[in-house]
Amino acid sequence: MAAFLEFRNITKTYPGVKALTDVSFAVPAGSVIGLLGENGAGKSTLIKTLGGDIVPDSGEVVLAGEPQHFTATRDSILAGISVVHQELQLVPELTVAENLMLGRFPSRAGVVEFGNLFSRVRAILNDVGIDVDPRSKIIDLSIGTRQMVEIAKAAVFDAKVIALDEPTSSLSSTESEVLFRLVDRFRREGKVILYVSHRLDEIFRLCDSCVVLRDGKLIVHHETMEGLTRHQLVREMVGREIQDIWGWRGRTVGEPRLSVTNVSGTKLPVPASFEARAGEILGFFGLVGAGRSELMRLVYGADNRHSGEVRIAGQQVQASDPRRSIRAGLVLCPEDRKADGILQGRSVEENVAISTRRHFSPFGVLNKRREADIAEEFIKKLRVRTPSRRQDIVNLSGGNQQKVILSRWLAEKGVKVLIIDEPTRGIDVGAKAEIYEILYGLAxxxxxxxxxxxxxxxxxxxxxxxxxxxxxxxxxxxQRSEFTEESILAAALPDREAA
Amino acid sequence: MQRLKRLLLGDQGLVVIFVVAFVLVSVFVPNFLSERNMLGLLQAVVTIALVSCTMMLCLALRDVDLSVGSIVAFAGMVAVMATNMTGSVILGILAALVAGLIVGLVNGIVIAKLKINALIATLATMQIVRGLALISSDGRAVGIDNENFFDLALRSFFTIPVPIYVMVIFFLIFGFVLNRTVFGRNTLAIGGNPDAARLAGVNVDWTRIWCFALQGLACAVAGILLSARITSGQPNSAIGLELSVISACVLGGVSLAGGRATMSGVIVGVLVLGIAENAMNLLNIQAFYQYLVRGVILLLAVLLDSLRSRALGRRV
Structure with a gap:
């Protein structure tokens, strides 16, 4: 069969990162192709290229033989492409029908003909087998139903190519079944479906072929799913040559320093417990959305705990409040450095001193000399590359911002537990090794x-x-002796369907 | 052109505008530079200046306080009525300060603890407090029995009246508070990035409550001086003050998006407004047209803020 959708030599580079390198593959009409890879392998970037959200540095998307050059989402929609992102693009206060027909309301003299609108949308929804009242507001629907409405948009637009990014991550198993039938139906209608999922069961259930990405490169394109095993796909997803930039070395591990018992909160309903010991580096792995950051925010008190207790060196931390955690010796370097970590528009010096200054500010009056000394000390100690301590922190690179936030906490005396969320996200290799070295030193x-x-x-x-x-x-x-990529990744993949 | 742009949008842009405005007005408006007029100008901006000091903190927090005009009127009424009742100016002043502080604290607690948007919360207190001022006097102006009260505004040292000293002291205090205290720096940090500040261990609620409490207190001081100057408590005084004060702050480079404020900028902002008003009075421009000019100045101020943010954004 002739290829309907083709990616030709797509390359996209961000400062310091090659997101996609020379990715090429073709998909025939009337088929479902699975897009596999770890977090950061380049799946989302590829889909964004298709959706016109990003423009590749080189290469092109080819539709039915015609090379396309999308520079905006609109271009891609007009070309018959529909991308369903993980973050839904619905207007919460409008009805299902309005959302589906947004921009193309049936109207007379500018007055919306609601009867017409609702009956048309009802017909479409019936047709694709989604059971939802077109008159209900999006805000009243469950997340799963919203996801279905988003997918129904693709049917309304009569898209030729539909990309689904982790569509079942918020669906129950019955809802997932409806989605699978819809995908089968799209296939029969001759559409091309790009299906991104970490759930290999779904990939085997739905896809005609699949592509594995790793570090922005196309590793393999399986033209058929026949003869493939789960094991083989996992190996292809992780199997990179391992270079030792880690420099791990053994340490003696001591008493428990952090004990978390049955902690739960709004975004993490299932109580979680764990323990970290003095001198230990405890890793938390999981796919995006597995609840790791949510758990850490609860432990730190950034979000309110509904249940459970946190003990630092045996001492219970009362209430969810970062200030209490800091006093008890528990600090957090947050996942989203930009939103939760750095104080934009403030100098490096202030970013270091913001927490620790309370110790040397009599009656709340700053001791500028002391702040400067501390900033200089840590700039030297952690080798923060900045023209001066007065530099606005936004002008520093990611790695140096991370070092400044680390300095903020190291300047606090008596930190017993350091939680660091995505320590090296967006940081180049050289700075990564430096940050690991700092962590080993602290441990x-x-x-x-x-x-x-x-x-x-x-x-x-x-x-x-x-x-x-x-x-x-x-x-x-x-334990470290038990580490294998396959076993850890297998534990992270949500396959043994529980939901 | 490019140079001019950088000059106007840079850190010293306000000072440039101020100097230009000052020189132009000095040259073209007769009597502007006289000592009498200068003192009059400064006295005229005292109310706006005092309230701007604390409004600067609220705006730096990314909040706003619309109730300032009402608090000024209410505190002025309280000062006059308490003085009349007790016969003691000191007690009158104390009563007014307590009244202002209480309103400010209520604002702060509602905003920080009950998580009500500052615009809405202070819109409500603005009306409530104005209502209190009107109720307490039955809507009429109240004269002052104790002549000592007038001294607050009319007494001069070295030919300079008391309110101007108070204003200068306010500038010094709040310049210090903003730049040299944990409270001031935390205020800027919260306005710049509330989440990051909280996770860094800043007591966000406490800081917000005290910003609004100080705002109430500053309004009380302004209210006392105002009623001394107009020799009575007027329940309808200082209407629309909040807009003049916000204009002055924005003109002074305080960002409405929070996190950016300087005392020197606010001083310049206050003086620019004062000069504009003073010059229009000297030129006998009708009050109606003055509204027009004030509106245009506000618009230009906001435009300047937006242009500056965009210029900053590009640099990042």
Missing amino acids: EEGMAIVVVSSELPEVMGISDRVIVMQSGRISAEF
Whole structure:
């Protein structure tokens, strides 16, 4: 069969990262192709290229033989492409029908003909087999139903190519079944479906062929799913040559420093418990959305705990409040450095001093000399590359911002537990090694360190022990001697369908 | 052109505008530079200046306080009525300060603890407090029995009246608070990035409550001086003050998006407004047209803020 959709030599580079390198493959009409890969393998970037959200540095998307050059989402929609992102694009206060027909309301003299609107949408929804009242507001629907409405948009647009990014991550198994029937139906109608999922069962159930990406490169294109095994796909997803940039070294592990018992909250309904010891680096691995960051925010008190208790060196931390955690010796370097970490528009010096200054500011009056000394000390100690301590922190590179946030906490005396969420996201290799070295040094001084990371090699490279989370619960734990990429990734993949 | 742009949008842009405006007005408006007029100008901006000091903090927090005009009127009424009742100016002043502080604290607690948007919360207190001012006096102006009260506004040292000293002291205090205290720096940090500040261990609620409490207190001081100057408590005074104060702050480079404020900028902002008003009075421009000019100045101020943010954004 002739190829209907083709990616030709797509390359996209971000500063310091090659997101996609020379990716090419073709898909015939009337087929479903699975897109596989770890977090950060380049799946989302590829889909964004298709959706016109990003423009590749080189290469092109070819539709029915015609090379396309999308520069905006609109271009891609007009060309008959519909991308269903993980974050839904619906207007919550409008009805299902309005959302589906947005921009193309049936109207007379500018007055919307609601009767007409609702009956047309009802027909479409019936046709694709989605059971939802076109008159209900999006905000009243469950997340799963919203997802179905989003997918129904593709049917309304009569898209030729439909990309689904992790469509079942928020669906129940019955809802998933409806989705699968819809995908089968799209296939029969001759559409091309790009299906991104971590759930290999679904890939086997739905796809005619599949593509594995790793580090932005196309590893393999299986033209048929026949003869493929789950094991083989997992190996292809992770099987990279391992270089030792980690420099892990053994340490003596001491008393428990952080004990978390049955902690739960709004975004993490299932209570979780774990322990981290003095001198230990404890890794937390899981797919995006597995609940790792949510758990850490609960432990730190950034979000309110509904249940459970947190003890630092045996001492219970009362209430969910970052200030209490800091006083007790528990600090957090947050996942989203930009939103939750750095104080934009403030100098490096202030970013370091923001927490610790309370110790040397009599009656709340700043001791500028002391702040400057501390900033200079840590700039030197952690080798923060900045023209001066007065530099606005937004002008520093990611790695140096991370070092400044680390300095903020190291300047606090008596930190016993450091939680660091995605320590090296968006940081180049050289700075990564420096940050690992800082973490080892802290662990050797007896700090307990919890590292959350989506990068499997990193977690395996630097941790003494790894806890895996999957769909909001802790699913497995491995000692360093038991680490294998396959077993850790297998524990993270949500396949043994529970939902 | 490019140079001019950089000059106007840079850190010193306000000072440039101020100097230009000052020189132009000095040259073209007769009597502007006289000592009498200068003192009059400064006295005229005292109310706006005092309230701007604390409004600067609220705006730096990414919040806003619309109730300032009402608090000024209410505190002025309280000062006059308490003085009349007790015969003691000191007690009158104390009563007014307590009244202002209480309103400010209520604002702060509602905003920080009950998580009500500052715009809405202070829109409500603005009306409530104005209502209190009107109710307490039955809507009429109240004269002052105790002549000592007038001294607050009319007494001069070295030919300079008391309110101007108070204003200068306010500038010094709040300049210090903003730049040299944990409270001031935390205020800027919260406005710049509330989540990051909270996770860094800043007591966000406490800081917000005190910003609004200080705002109430500053309004009370302004209210006392105002009623001394107009020799009575007027329940309808200081209507629309919040807009003049916000204009002055924005003109002074305070970002409405929070996190950016300087005392020197606010001082310049206040003076620019004062000069514009003063010059229009000297030129006998009708009050109606003055509204027009004030509106245009506000618009230009906001435009300047937006242009500056965009210029900053590009640099990042």
